[in-house]
Amino acid sequence: MEVKANLDSFDHIGVVVKNRKATIKSWLAKLCVESWRKTEAGQVPVALAHARMGETICELLYPLEDKFLWAEFLRTRSEELQHVCSRVDDVGIAS
Numbered sequence: 841m842e843v844k845a846n847l848d849s850f851d852h853i854g855v856v857v858k859n860r861k862a863t864i865k866s867w868l869a870k871l872c873v874e875s876w877r878k879t880e881a882g883q884v885p886v887a888l889a890h891a892r893m894g895e896t897i898c899e900l901l902y903p904l905e906d907k908f909l910w911a912e913f914l915r916t917r918s919e920e921l922q923h924v925c926s927r928v929d930d931v932g933i934a935s
Contacts, residue, residue, distance in 0.1 A: 852890070852897035854923040856910045860889050860902035863919070867891075873898065886910055 857863040860878070867873040876891045885905035891898050901922065903910035913922060 849927050850896045851925045851927045852899050853921060854899045854901055854925070855920065856901045856903070856913045856917075856922045857919050858902075858914060860887055860900055863900055863902075864889055864891075867898075876900075880904075884908070 855863075864873075864876050871893075873891050873893060876889045878887070878889045880887050885903065885908050887902040887904055889900040889902075901910050903914065905911060910922070
């Protein structure tokens with residue numbers, strides 16, 4: 841029997857950036873995105889910033905170490921959407 845995940849809505853989008861402060865300033869000027877909450881991920885070397893855009897949260901990921909996943913992403917691609925996270929009823933079924 842096939843089990844299907846019920847995708848309720850988007851929780852957040854993740855965008856990898858080269859400069860968290862400059863991106864926040866740019867998004868404020870161009871998109872009027874305000875009220876950013878800045879944090880660090882703890883054991884993972886990335887600085888985060890979160891802001892609500894309608895019903896979706898935008899997450900900026902700024903790598904703090906050159907050898908980590910998001911730094912590699914920036915080297916091989918550019919500043920862009922890295923992931924989309926959906927809300928689901930059951931994470932175990934959805935994964």
